[in-house]
Amino acid sequence: xxxxxxxxxxxxxxxxxxxxxxxxxxxxxxxxxxxxxxxxxxxxxxxxxxxxxxxxxxxxxxxxxxxxxxxxxxxxxxxxxxxxxxxxxxxxxxxxxxxxxxxxxxxxxxxxxxxxxxxxxxxxxxxxxxxxxxxxxxxxxxxxxxxxxxxxxxxxxxxxxxxxxxxxxxxxxxxxxxxxxxxxxxxxxxxxxxxxxxxxxxxxxxxxxxxxxxxxxxxxxxxxxxxxxxxxxxxxxxxxxxxxxxxxxxxxxxxxxxxxxxxxxxxxxxxxxxxxxxxxxxxxxxxxxxxxxxxxxxxxxxxxxxxxxxxxxxxxxxxxxxxxxxxxxxxxxxxxxxxxxxxxxxxxxxxxxxxxxxxxxxxxxxxxxxxxxxxxxxxxxxxxxxxxxxxxxxxxxxxxxxxxxxxxxxxxxxxxxxxxxxxxxxxxxxxxxxxxxxxxxxxxxxxxxx
Numbered sequence: 001x002x003x004x005x006x007x008x009x010x011x012x013x014x015x016x017x018x019x020x021x022x023x024x025x026x027x028x029x030x031x032x033x034x035x036x037x038x039x040x041x042x043x044x045x046x047x048x049x050x051x052x053x054x055x056x057x058x059x060x061x062x063x064x065x066x067x068x069x070x071x072x073x074x075x076x077x078x079x080x081x082x083x084x085x086x087x088x089x090x091x092x093x094x095x096x097x098x099x100x101x102x103x104x105x106x107x108x109x110x111x112x113x114x115x116x117x118x119x120x121x122x123x124x125x126x127x128x129x130x131x132x133x134x135x136x137x138x139x140x141x142x143x144x145x146x147x148x149x150x151x152x153x154x155x156x157x158x159x160x161x162x163x164x165x166x167x168x169x170x171x172x173x174x175x176x177x178x179x180x181x182x183x184x185x186x187x188x189x190x191x192x193x194x195x196x197x198x199x200x201x202x203x204x205x206x207x208x209x210x211x212x213x214x215x216x217x218x219x220x221x222x223x224x225x226x227x228x229x230x231x232x233x234x235x236x237x238x239x240x241x242x243x244x245x246x247x248x249x250x251x252x253x254x255x256x257x258x259x260x261x262x263x264x265x266x267x268x269x270x271x272x273x274x275x276x277x278x279x280x281x282x283x284x285x286x287x288x289x290x291x292x293x294x295x296x297x298x299x300x301x302x303x304x305x306x307x308x309x310x311x312x313x314x315x316x317x318x319x320x321x322x323x324x325x326x327x328x329x330x331x332x333x334x335x336x337x338x339x340x341x342x343x344x345x346x347x348x349x350x351x352x353x354x355x356x357x358x359x360x361x362x363x364x365x366x367x368x369x370x371x372x373x374x375x376x377x378x379x380x381x382x383x384x385x386x387x388x389x390x391x392x393x394x395x396x397x398x399x400x401x402x403x404x405x406x407x408x409x410x411x412x413x414x415x416x417x418x419x420x421x422x423x424x425x426x427x428x429x430x431x432x433x434x435x436x437x438x439x440x441x442x443x444x445x446x447x448x449x450x
Contacts, residue, residue, distance in 0.1 A: 026059040026095055028069050028086035031427070035086070036137045037079035040101045041068030044174075047137055049074035057081070059088065061098030070098050084133055121233075121275050121311040121370050124411050125150045125418030126450060127187065128436075129375060131426045132171070136178035142424060142437060143184055146446045151179055152187040152374060152420040154238070157219055158194035164215075167222060180230040187277070187374065187420065188227075189235040190220055191245075198247070208247020209237070209255075213262035221266035228271035233418075235313055235374050236263045239281035241296040243289050251291045253299035257308065264308040277372050278309040282316060282347035293347065294356045301364040311417050312361060315375040316353035320393035323405040327352035350376060350406050358415060370417035373410065377422040378402050379433035391433045400444035403436070407448065421445075 030051050038045040041063040051057065051074065060078060061070035069088065072078045127150025130139050143151055153175065161167045179186050195202075197210040210216050220234060239245040240256045264276050280297055283290045297305075297312070305312075321330050327349040346352035357371055378399045379391035403421060410416035425437045436442045 024091045026088065026090040026092050028057045028059050028071055028081060028088050030055045030057070030081075030086055035081060036135045037071065037074045037081050039079060040103065041070075041080045042100075042103070042174075044103055045080065045101075046104065048077055048079045051081070057086075059090075059092070059095055062095050063100060064097055066095075069095075082135060085135060121277075121372070121417050122368075123370075123418075124416060125185065126407065127152055127185075127418045127420040129153065129420050129423045131423070132175050134425055136174060139175075139424070140178055140182045140184065142442075144182065146442065147450050148445075149183070150185045150187060150232075150418045150420065152189060152235075154189045154191060155223075156192040157190055157197075157216070158192045161194055161219055164196060167219070169226065172227075176227055176230050185232045185418070186227075186230070187233040187235060187372075187418070188223070188231055189238055189279075189374065190216075190223065191238045203248040206244050206248055208245075208249060209240070209259060213259040216259060217262035217266035220263045221270045224267040224270035224274050228274060231274065233275035233277055233311075233372075234263075234267055235277040235279055235372075236260050236309075237279045239279065239315065241280050241291045241293055242283060242285065245281075248288075251287060251296070253291075253296050254303040257300055257303035257305055261304065261308045275310045276308070277311045277313045277374060278305060279313045279374070280315070282314070282353040284345035284347055293353070294360060297357060297360050298364075301360065301366070306364060306366050306369075309369070311370050311372045312357060312366075313374045314353060314357055314371050316350045316373050317347070317376060318350045318378040318402055318406070319348055320378075320390045321349035322398075323350045323402040324409060325349050325351065350402075351409065354410075354413075354416070358413075367415070370415055372417040373406075373419045375420060375422045376406060377434045377436075379430070380439075381433040384433060385430035388430050388433060396440050399436075399439070400441040403441050404444050404448050407445075 030053055035051050036047045037049045037051060039048050057071035059069045060072050062068065067083050068080050069083055069086065070078055071081050126148040128143065128148055129152040132153040139151070155172065160170060176186060192207045193210040193216065195204055197212070197215045198204070198208055199211040202208055224234070237256065237259065241251055243251065260278055267274050267276055278300065280293050282293045284292060321327065327344070327346050330349060346356045354371060354373070361367060361369060378394050379388055380394045380396055380399050381388065381391040384391040407419055410419050421436065422434050423431060424435065426432055426435050
């Protein structure tokens with residue numbers, strides 16, 4: 001027999017207590033790829049440093065609503081970081097509200113750019129869609145790093161007008177000003193009706209359109225008046241030929257054009273220079289899940305699309321098809337469509353959708369108008385989100401090659417407007433498979449001739 005030491009627990013106790021104390025310290029773990037630390041709690045304050053994903057900072061204070069944390073330390077200095085870009089942990093109850101330093105003097109507003117050609121929106125441009133919740137300095141730097149001149153973001157109407165007539169523009173001002181003051185044009189996709197604006201029998205488990213187009217028109221009129229000269233274009237709704245974006249209601253091109261017409265008149269009355277872009281999504285889905293997008297586009301023209309848009313929006317997704325491939329002959333399409341979808345369809349390929357829309361526009365006497373690809377791209381993932389299994393077929397190199405080729409094609413055709421790659425910086429769900437920040441695609445686009 002032998003005697004066990006009786007002092008083990010006592011000896012370990014101080015170490016355990018120290019570890020527990022350390023674990024309870026309030027900390028902020030950075031969630032974004034690159035996040036700015038500022039001299040005060042807001043994007044109007046100057047940047048004092050940048051931190052990267054996974055970096056842990058000690059929290060030493062907060063602003064009144066804990067939307068910003070004061071942290072230590074960045075280059076030996078305390079600074080402020082947005083609460084939306086970190087994961088806070090530890091004992092946060094001990095964190096006190098800290099008075100913010102005096103806000104910086106507002107920067108002089110840049111002169112408004114000359115109004116675009118709204119009749120035909122006759123110009124090309126390089127754009128990308130962003131997650132607008134990210135640090136505004138990061139977004140500006142990432143867009144400028146590619147030498148792109150357009151940014152798109154989605155603006156949910158329901159988030160800004162919770163009650164009729166009570167509009168809270170929230171962070172939209174800071175996002176728009178950050179882009180405008182740095183020479184970046186903005187396309188806002190205005191979507192998602194609030195519950196009060198929808199029909200009484202609506203399926204509120206999915207997003208849908210308003211019962212009265214006039215309620216949407218009132219909102220976009222206010223948007224256009226507020227941001228005239230700072231926002232260059234509005235996309236009216238999103239993928240309305242799909243049931244999940246149209247409230248599980250019957251797919252109805254004529255009803256959409258009534259919404260578009262009301263919005264067009266409202267926007268032009270408030271800001272004649274603001275470009276109005278129609279929407280649609282490439283699909284081979286059959287009713288009630290959706291309507292073939294080329295058939296839907298033809299029906300929109302019958303309902304008056306030509307009079308109520310400055311540009312025709314398109315979402316020419318690439319799936320696992322090269323940008324310049326012909327959907328009728330491409331052989332690498334086995335993973336694209338199954339179940340309710342056609343086995344071979346133009347929506348497989350970027351080029352097929354673009355050329356198909358162009359043919360409809362020419363046939364309807366609208367050849368002077370341009371197609372704006374407001375969302376396109378290629379997913380890459382080793383563990384794709386359900387329904388996105390085709391992403392297994394794509395490599396990072398193919399994503400980069402095809403994105404560059406798509407921009408080259410669009411510019412060469414002469415009937416394409418600004419193109420918006422999906423997407424820069426979304427972190428979660430199926431969106432993350434399309435993200436290009438930190439990938440070879442970002443590098444390829446940065447080095448691409450413009």
